[in-house]
Amino acid sequence: MSFRFQLEARDGKARAARFCTPHGEVETPVFMPVGTVATVKGMPQDTLEELGVQILLNNTYHLYLRPGVEMIRRLGGVQKFMAWDRPILTDSGGFQVFSLSDLRKVNEEGVQFRSHLDGSSHFFSPESAIAAQIGLGADIIMAFDECTEHPAEYARTKSSMEMTLRWAQRSRKYFEEHKQEVPWFVERGEQTQTLFGIVQGGMFVDLRRESAQRTVEMDFPGYAIGGLSVGEPRSMTYEMVDAAIRFLPEDKPRYLMGVGTPEEIVQYAAQGVDMMDCVLPTRAARHGLLFTSEGRITIKNARYAADETPLDPNCGCKVCARYSRAYLRHLYASNELLAQVLNTIHNLAHYLTTMRGVRQAIARGQFAHLLAQVSPPPATLLTAGHQQRRL
Amino acid sequence: MSFRFQLEARDGKARAARFCTPHGEVETPVFMPVGTVATVKGMPQDTLEELGVQILLNNTYHLYLRPGVEMIRRLGGVQKFMAWDRPILTDSGGFQVFSLSDLRKVNEEGVQFRSHLDGSSHFFSPESAIAAQIGLGADIIMAFDECTEHPAEYARTKSSMEMTLRWAQRSRKYFEEHKQEVPWFVERGEQTQTLFGIVQGGMFVDLRRESAQRTVEMDFPGYAIGGLSVGEPRSMTYEMVDAAIRFLPEDKPRYLMGVGTPEEIVQYAAQGVDMMDCVLPTRAARHGLLFTSEGRITIKNARYAADETPLDPNCGCKVCARYSRAYLRHLYASNELLAQVLNTIHNLAHYLTTMRGVRQAIARGQFAHLLAQVSPPPATLLTAGHQQRRL
Numbered sequence: 001m002s003f004r005f006q007l008e009a010r011d012g013k014a015r016a017a018r019f020c021t022p023h024g025e026v027e028t029p030v031f032m033p034v035g036t037v038a039t040v041k042g043m044p045q046d047t048l049e050e051l052g053v054q055i056l057l058n059n060t061y062h063l064y065l066r067p068g069v070e071m072i073r074r075l076g077g078v079q080k081f082m083a084w085d086r087p088i089l090t091d092s093g094g095f096q097v098f099s100l101s102d103l104r105k106v107n108e109e110g111v112q113f114r115s116h117l118d119g120s121s122h123f124f125s126p127e128s129a130i131a132a133q134i135g136l137g138a139d140i141i142m143a144f145d146e147c148t149e150h151p152a153e154y155a156r157t158k159s160s161m162e163m164t165l166r167w168a169q170r171s172r173k174y175f176e177e178h179k180q181e182v183p184w185f186v187e188r189g190e191q192t193q194t195l196f197g198i199v200q201g202g203m204f205v206d207l208r209r210e211s212a213q214r215t216v217e218m219d220f221p222g223y224a225i226g227g228l229s230v231g232e233p234r235s236m237t238y239e240m241v242d243a244a245i246r247f248l249p250e251d252k253p254r255y256l257m258g259v260g261t262p263e264e265i266v267q268y269a270a271q272g273v274d275m276m277d278c279v280l281p282t283r284a285a286r287h288g289l290l291f292t293s294e295g296r297i298t299i300k301n302a303r304y305a306a307d308e309t310p311l312d313p314n315c316g317c318k319v320c321a322r323y324s325r326a327y328l329r330h331l332y333a334s335n336e337l338l339a340q341v342l343n344t345i346h347n348l349a350h351y352l353t354t355m356r357g358v359r360q361a362i363a364r365g366q367f368a369h370l371l372a373q374v375s376p377p378p379a380t381l382l383t384a385g386h387q388q389r390r391l
Numbered sequence: 392m393s394f395r396f397q398l399e400a401r402d403g404k405a406r407a408a409r410f411c412t413p414h415g416e417v418e419t420p421v422f423m424p425v426g427t428v429a430t431v432k433g434m435p436q437d438t439l440e441e442l443g444v445q446i447l448l449n450n451t452y453h454l455y456l457r458p459g460v461e462m463i464r465r466l467g468g469v470q471k472f473m474a475w476d477r478p479i480l481t482d483s484g485g486f487q488v489f490s491l492s493d494l495r496k497v498n499e500e501g502v503q504f505r506s507h508l509d510g511s512s513h514f515f516s517p518e519s520a521i522a523a524q525i526g527l528g529a530d531i532i533m534a535f536d537e538c539t540e541h542p543a544e545y546a547r548t549k550s551s552m553e554m555t556l557r558w559a560q561r562s563r564k565y566f567e568e569h570k571q572e573v574p575w576f577v578e579r580g581e582q583t584q585t586l587f588g589i590v591q592g593g594m595f596v597d598l599r600r601e602s603a604q605r606t607v608e609m610d611f612p613g614y615a616i617g618g619l620s621v622g623e624p625r626s627m628t629y630e631m632v633d634a635a636i637r638f639l640p641e642d643k644p645r646y647l648m649g650v651g652t653p654e655e656i657v658q659y660a661a662q663g664v665d666m667m668d669c670v671l672p673t674r675a676a677r678h679g680l681l682f683t684s685e686g687r688i689t690i691k692n693a694r695y696a697a698d699e700t701p702l703d704p705n706c707g708c709k710v711c712a713r714y715s716r717a718y719l720r721h722l723y724a725s726n727e728l729l730a731q732v733l734n735t736i737h738n739l740a741h742y743l744t745t746m747r748g749v750r751q752a753i754a755r756g757q758f759a760h761l762l763a764q765v766s767p768p769p770a771t772l773l774t775a776g777h778q779q780r781r782l
Contacts (some may be wrong), residue, residue, distance in 0.1 A: 038721070042433075042728035044707065044736075067696065068719045074697060084712045241517055305458065306465060318437065322474045326466055330429070330458045337433035340728060345435075 003194040003221045005253050008327065010081065011367040013245075015270040016359050019253055021087040021139035022184065022191040023079055024054075028274040029362075031265060031355040032057045032089060033348055034282060037066065038082040038145065041282055042341045045084050045346075050318075051348050052356070054314040055139075057277040059133055061096030065115050065136065071133035075185040077137025082139035083312075091257070091279075092142040092171075092198070093129050095226070099151075106146065108163065116163040124168035130178070130195075137183045142224060144196040150230040157202035159210050164200045168218060181249035196255060198221040203232055205243040212247035217287050223248050225273075238267065245272050262291050266374045267360045279371040281351045285343035288332045291350045297325075299343065393613045394585040396644050404663040404759040407750050410644055412530035413575065413582040414470055415445075419644065419665040420753075422656060423448045424479060424739055424747040425673060428457065429473040431731045432673055434477050434739070441709075442739050443747070444479040446530075451523055452487030455513075456506050460526035463729075468528025468574040480668075483533035483562075483694075484520050484646070485590070486617070488750060489540075497537065499554065517561035521569070526576045529584065533615060534562035536589040538653040541621040548593035551604050555591045559609060562586065563592045563683040587613040594623055596634040603638035614639050615646040616664075629658065636663050653682050653745050660749045661758065672742045676734035679723045682741045688716075690734070695720040708740035 009016040017028045027032075027326075033040050033048070035056045037309040040048060048056070075081045078088055097104055102112035110125030121174055124132075129144035136151030144167050148160040170253070172195060197220035215223060224246050228237050242255060248254050255275035256268050265276050281291065289295040292312035297304075299311075307325035319342045331339035361370040400407040408419045423757035424431050424439070431439060439447070448512070449469055451744075457470040466472045466540040469479055485502075488495055492504035501516030515523075517535040524532035535558050541553040563586060572690050592598035616635050619628050632647060635769045639645050646666035647659050651720060672682065688695070690702075698716035710733045722730035730773035752761040 028780060037725050037727060038718075039725075039727050039729045042732060044729065044732060045713065046707075067717075068727055071697060071717075075699060075715070081718055081721075083715070083717075083718065306462060306740060308466060318435075324472075324474070326458075326462075326467070327429075327472055327474065329474075333458055334428050336430050337728065338430045338435065341433060341732065342437060343439065 005222070006226075007251065009363045009365075011362045011365050014270050014358070014367050015250075015272060015274060016362040017253065017274060019056075021097065021194065022188040023139050024087060026054045027224070027271040027359060028356055029265075029358050030275050031351045032277040033273060033351075034047045034059075034277055035082070036082075036191070037062045037074075038078055040348075041286065041352065042337075042344050044249075045082065047345060048084070048348075050354050051321050051345070053086070053348070055089060056084065057090055058090050058138060059096055060090045060093035060129065060136065061100065062088075064093065064132050065117055067298055069132045070113045070353075072309060073135040073137070075181050079139075079184075080164065085138070088204065089140040090133050090136055090142065092252045093132065094123055094142075094145045094146045095147045095258070095384055097124055098147050098337055108166075110144075116345070121271055127174040129266060133171075134178055134182050134193065135174070139221070140194050140196060140320075141175075142199050143168040143195060143220075145226055147201045147227050148200055150203065150232055154204060157233070157236045158207055161200045161202070161207050162383035164198065165211070165214050167214060168197050168220075172218060173218070177245040190376050194221050195334045196224050196226045196253075197298040198226040198257075199244045199248075200227045201240070201244070203209070203229060203240060208240050208243035209247055209343065212244040213373055216247060216249060218332040220252070222253040226257045226258050228256070229259050234264065237389055238271065241268065241271050241273065265351070265354065265360075266358055266371060269355075269362075270371050280346050285347040286340045287361075288339070288343065290343060290346055293350075299329050299332050299339075300341075311346055312350070315349060315353070317346050317347065317353075319346040319349070395637070395640065396613070398642065398758075400754045402756050403661065405661050405749070405753050405758050406641075406663060406665060407753040408644065408665060411718050412446075413579040414476060414478045414492070414530050415682060417478055420656075420660040420746055420749050421511060421666050422742045423668040424742075425450075425664060425668055425670045426473070426479075427670075428453045429463075431735070431739075433728075433735050438731075438736060439475070442736070442742050444477070444502070445516075446480060446666075446737070447475065448480050448482065448527060449527070449528065450487055451481045451484035451520065452491065452525055455484065455523050456480075456508055459503045460523045464528070464574050465576075466527040468577075470528065470530075473538075475558065478531070479529040480531040480666075481524050481527055481529040481533065484515055484523065484533045485533075485536045486538045486649070488515055489538050495514065499557075501535075509533065513767055517558040518565040521562050521565045523774040525569055525572050525584065526565070526574070531585050531587060531613070532566075533560040534586060534588050534611075536591060536617055538621070539591055539593045540620050541594065541623055543593050545595060545598075548595055549598055549678075552591045552593070552598050555589065556605050558605060559588050563588075563609060563611070580651075585612050585653045587611055587615050587644075588614045589617040589648075590635045590639075591618045592631070592635070593618060594627055596630065599631050599634035600638055603635040607638060607640060613644040613646060617648045619647070620650050625655070629662065631663050632659065632664065647713065653741060655764045656742070656745065657749055657762060660753075661662055661762050673737035677731045679734065681734060682738055684741075690716070690720050690723050690730075691722070695701050702737055703741070704742070706740060708744075709735050710734075710737040710740070 005019040106112040126144040133141035145164040201211040236369040256273040287298045293314040304325040308370045310320040362368040398412040417625035495504040536555040588606040592602040642663045649662045679690045684705040695716040701711040752758040
């Protein structure tokens with residue numbers, strides 16, 4: 001069976017759609033929580049289901065190092081391993097190799113790197129990164145790319161983009177030859193994974209266009225936009241998304257990697273992005289930064305010590321339905337595990353509710369109205385995004 | 392309204408009963424999970440409800456230091472503070488003052504101690520410890536006692552026991568004069584808290600008897616047995632429990648403080664104990680030690696890395712229903728938050744299920760059969776108990 005993407009509604013450039021995977025359907029625009037090592041930190045899987053999480057992101061780099069691809073393959077793939085019977089997407093490992101590992105050496109063949117866990121030496125090529133992703137068995141996997149550093153000169157950015165294009169070809173070739181090796185191939189009626197291409201091109205409009213056009217020529221079933229939210233001003237991110245997305249086909253999903261704040265994800269949906277992931281809601285939660293309909297709350301602040309009101313009076317999550325700010329402040333101030341658990345539930349609820357609202361507004365042709373209500377993100381968070389992966 | 396304790400069934404010395412508090416009913420024998428600072432570490436309150444937790448223990452010493460008694464009083468009491476609308480019991484603070492604080496000085500008046508958080512100086516007398524417990528507003532509170540150190544000579548143990556008896560009188564007097572100051576007095580129809588006395592007497596049979604008899608003369612609505620599981624051999628614990636319990640009235644609840652392993656709590660129920668609390672299930676869980684119907688599992692062990700079976704095939708908890716040992720081992724080895732959350736759910740389920748089984752067996756007159764199945768605890772855990780509070 002092939003991957004199916006069905007457009008359901010349009011409102012401006014924004015789209016509401018759905019796609020099918022071997023582990024179920026996903027309604028877009030969708031926010032994908034990050035479950036780095038096959039767990040969204042502190043969240044039991046049934047809590048994620050209650051929150052309405054449709055699809056999770058796992059990091060290939062982390063799972064490759066621990067517990068290892070062969071272990072997860074042997075246990076039936078990552079869905080079975082983590083007891084999550086809904087879709088999963090893995091990234092290519094490229095971004096983590098560039099941001100987390102030590103002593104990396106890049107050449108045409110691939111990347112030599114050292115594990116951030118124990119310093120051991122490893123090599124990722126397009127072929128081995130795809131082999132790892134086939135072994136892990138996520139529903140959607142990513143071509144191996146080079147995430148160009150920021151800032152970078154034009155010539156350097158162009159040559160990096162060219163290599164990513166060659167690596168996309170190699171990724172695709174390896175995938176086509178090996179896709180039946182996914183652990184659940186037989187069990188899921190001979191369905192296979194779906195491989196997305198990744199657009200690079202740094203902060204140059206013409207390179208973003210060229211990368212988009214040449215990646216589309218390879219005819220992937222979906223396209224990611226990578227290498228953004230790496231420290232550039234947010235206005236430049238929007239410009240680069242626009243430069244790429246106008247050359248991506250209407251009938252394929254577009255995935256903007258590693259973004260963003262609650263305000264930004266609405267903006268990206270307005271640009272026609274269908275899928276997003278970010279560690280911000282979960283990581284910020286563990287650091288006591290909470291997103292609400294009335295703005296950001298730093299829960300450790302003493303002003304909340306005797307505050308009997310819920311975190312967000314307009315939020316329907318189970319944290320806001322039950323607990324006071326005073327209690328959440330006490331848990332955080334006391335460095336209690338439950339602070340991290342409850343804060344994460346709320347922040348995920350805020351993101352998922354935001355995205356469901358976006359989808360609903362698009363379906364009703366009222367998205368312009370919703371967009372107008374979104375206040376611009378505060379200056380302190382303007383350079384967040386991929387950076388947030390390293391908070 | 393006064394505290395009611397109703398015996399429902401007897402089987403040997405074991406009893407099944409129930410008691411009423413202003414925040415609901417409790418069926419005994421009951422195991423009370425420890426929620427030190429108004430949270431059972433990592434457990435959302437709805438998870439505790441799903442597990443069938445009937446009553447929680449909070450530590451007066453910890454809540455007194457943070458967020459402080461006045462804060463919790465102002466927020467309506469600890470049940471409202473932590474959004475837990477079921478019964479809560481607070482200890483007297485005595486045990487923590489002796490085990491956690493620095494530079495304590497004990498005299499007839501009370502105990503001077505330094506906070507383990509910031510070194511600040513504080514004083515607990517029977518009066519101030521009861522005032523703190525009235526302010527916190529737990530349903531059941533404890534007389535202020537001295538937990539005699541182990542080992543201790545006879546004369547020292549006797550004089551410590553005598554002081555605990557005088558402190559019990561002072562606790563009781565203060566409580567009677569101030570019990571209407573509990574934060575929910577009006578809201579709960581002028582109901583008040585219930586004050587239990589505590590039997591001490593170290594490791595001496597005659598002192599345990601004397602302490603029990605003289606505490607019972609003061610006519611408390613319930614009696615705790617304190618100062619056990621402090622490093623003595625388990626056979627001695629059983630002997631001391633027996634020495635005290637035979638002098639406690641049949642028509643009042645008996646609470647054995649700070650015990651025990653899953654096997655031991657069955658043994659104590661057989662001795663006629665109605666209530667128990669221990670940090671062992673929750674603390675051991677966070678350290679990867681899991682209790683199952685087939686024995687103990689140290690989940691970090693490499694032998695579980697590829698084990699697709701549930702933690703305990705005979706357990707009905709949501710962890711055993713969904714996750715494999717391989718996944719739980721991966722979470723623990725990766726130092727993931729979710730390891731602590733899932734392990735805690737399972738261990739609590741094991742304790743609560745064990746205690747429900749005990750109650751059911753007593754009600755059916757089949758407790759002797761159940762007791763015969765309980766294997767003796769392994770030697771390595773024989774001196775656990777109160778010690779476990781400091782794991």
